[in-house]
Amino acid sequence: MAEIRFAGYGGQGIIRSGIIVGRAASIYDDKFSTMSQSFGPEARGGACSSQLVVSESKVLYPYLTAAGILVAMSQAGYDKFEPELSEKGLLLYDEDLVKPKASRGNITPFAIPATRFAEQLGKKIVANVVILGFFTAITKVVTYESMKKAIPDSVPEKAIDLNLKAFERGYNFGLEVLKKQKEPQ
Amino acid sequence: MKASPTDVLTGIYYIDGDVAAGYGALAAGCKLVAGYPITPSTEAFEAMCRMGPQVGTVFIQMEDEFGSISAVLGAVWSGVKSMTITSGPGYSLMMESIGFGAMLETPFVLLNIQRGGPSTGVPTKTGQADMMQSRWGSHGDYELIAISPDSPQEMFDYTIKAFNLAEKYRCPVMIMSDECVGHMTEKVVIPEADKIEIEPRRFYKGPPEKYLPFSPDPDLVPKIAKAGDGLGLYITGRVHDERGYPVKNEEFKAKYVRRLVDKIRLNKDKIIELKEESTDDADVVVVSYGISSRVAVKGVEIARQKGIKVGALRLVTVWPFPDEKIIDLAKKVKAFVVPEINYGQIVFDVARCCHGQANVVLIPHGGAGVHNPLDISDAIESAAKEDKKIEGVVEFKTRLEKIVFERGLKFKE
Known part of the structure; x- marks a missing residue:
């Protein structure tokens, strides 16, 4: 079972990120997934988050009990949700937007300049999909193939190509990061 | 009877419980949704606004909750299936007309996405504190049906069931969901129309001069008419006899109100899941x-x-x-x-x-x-x-x- 928190600010596609991964998991990977979003006045413009539980069997408890993965797209989101990340958790973050504290426990941090990559691709708005590519490569919660199917289902038709490019960019960067980690220091 | 293929949005979705309930209502053949949007049920309205025109369902944003539930009752008597959607404060405002609907034996569905109460409470978060209100909220003796789904898939399935029960027993049916299920996004499978069973309305089809609008069938539920059928129809919230005319003696009250209660109580085995x-x-x-x-x-x-x-x-x-x-x-x-x-x-x-x-x-x-x-x-x-x-x-x-x-x-x- 994977318990994932996506955190950022309103407008970054944080909820959409939860939906894309959840859709990939439960429709294309044939697993079970439940996505809940933070909802309230504080979500507009300010901190925004979604929580996703992916499991091999029916998800009974719909919220996170111990976040295994935190995907942080803003400093406020990181500050708010870093404390709930489990000691063996994975931290994925946009390195231009989040300055993480000294790591605690055995948390493994993975940094990506997601927004910068998105700007290079032409639209800052796809930064969340860049980080989803990175997420797919690093965490393997969902398969690459399923994400490639779930993205076109979740974005406007004219934006599909750009989003798939953004996904590839993040995914390939993730693979490089993993490769470097394996190389002897 | 099977669902109409034009009403069913067959497919595999990743949607929240509110939206799933909206799609369920469309599949059940709901043709009028009247409501006054309120958190956390708003996504159900949005779903019906977005998809309603594709299946010929009308959505009206009314001036308030009184208007909403009254429009629903009116729509049912004009012959269509109808639903309203609300949460805590709106639900309280609808109480009087829920009793009116029960009294007139009007089949309709009310979707309540419960939030934290009392009063304005916690609008964006969950609660299950309207359960007794759903049973006892309107004055007088009556019975109704309430069902409580636990997932977006069930929101779809049980909204259809709610419409079916409403038609079968001619009573209000409450879908007592909550914010957690309403805002929970999961996989929802909407089958082909021929896999969905729909309870048709119990319209009277006999000779007009013999029609008694509140004369029950053996299961204690009377046949219904609709405006424009040409059947002499008089409906009132006052205690009425089988013709629908107001009566005030205790024998009639004993007989008539008794049936309102008994048609649910004596059919419990068939209703309860x-x-x-x-x-x-x-x-x-x-x-x-x-x-x-x-x-x-x-x-x-x-x-x-x-x-x-x-x-x-x-x-x-x-x-x-x-x-x-x-x-x-x-x-x-x-x-x-x-x-x-x-x-x-x-x-x-x-x-x-x-x-x-x-x-x-x-x-x-x-x-x-x-x-x-x-x-x-x-x-x-x-x-x-x-x-x-x-x-x-x-x-x-x-x-x-x-x-x-x-x-x-x-x-x-």
Whole structure:
């Protein structure tokens, strides 16, 4: 079972990120997934988050009990949700937007300049999909193939190509990061 | 009768419970939705606004909740299926007309995405504290049906069932969901139309001069007419005879209001849906509904790992209440454990049916969240160990209550 928190600010596609991964998991990977979003006045413009539980069997408890993965797209989101990340958790973050504290426990941090990559691709708005590519490569919660199917289902038709490019960019960067980690220091 | 292919948005979706309920209503053939948008049910309105025109369903944003439910009643008497959608404060405003609908035997569906109350409460978070209101909210004697789904898939499936029950028994049907299920996004499979069973309206088809609008069939439910059929139709909220004319003597009241109640009570076996698991040799049975029943399964699993014999009884239909089932179980079990997101509602009906034969434990929750499964397993464990008979309802002290009342709560976050 994977318990994932996506955190950022309103407008970054944080909820959409939860939906894309959840859709990939439960429709294309044939697993079970439940996505809940933070909802309230504080979500507009300010901190925004979604929580996703992916499991091999029916998800009974719909919220996170111990976040295994935190995907942080803003400093406020990181500050708010870093404390709930489990000691063996994975931290994925946009390195231009989040300055993480000294790591605690055995948390493994993975940094990506997601927004910068998105700007290079032409639209800052796809930064969340860049980080989803990175997420797919690093965490393997969902398969690459399923994400490639779930993205076109979740974005406007004219934006599909750009989003798939953004996904590839993040995914390939993730693979490089993993490769470097394996190389002897 | 099968659903109409033009009403069913067949496919595999990843949607929230609100949207799924909206798609369920469309599949059931709902042709008018009237409402006044309110959090956390707004996504259901949005879904119906977006998809309604594709299947010929009209959505009206009314001036308020009184207007909304009245438009629904009017639409039904014009011959279509209709629904309104609301939450806490809006639900309170609709109470009078729910009784009016019950009195006129108007088949309609009301979707209540419960939020934390009372009053404005916590608009964006969950609660299950409207359960007694759904049963007793309008004045006078009447019975209705309430069902409580626990997932987006069930929101789709049970919205269709709600419409079917409404048509079959000509009564208001409440879908008593909550914010957690309403805002929970999961996979929802919408089958082909020919896989969906739809209850047609019980229209009168005999000679017009013989039509008695409130003369019941053997199952106690009368045939309905619609405006424009040319049948002499007089409908009133006053107690009325079989012609629909107001009467005020106690014999008629005894006969007529009795039937309003009996058509549900005497058909209970056909109406009630329960999900029962491992209750046969259980020491403790967890009785729950909606989102709490889903979280309870987790608590039950934890308790079982500790070797406790625990069963689960899920009330898919909450009203009418399954008295007989609880009476029967009470003879066999040591205790019932009832988690609900309120300070005790359905638990008192469980206790009522127990006749002191089993202990009854409430796991309360004030709302704005769901139960911690560990509280449920702990409550099961202590109920299983308790050998004394305890009168009345015992309240289990949850972790949350301990934090709030023992360690204290500061106002600053």
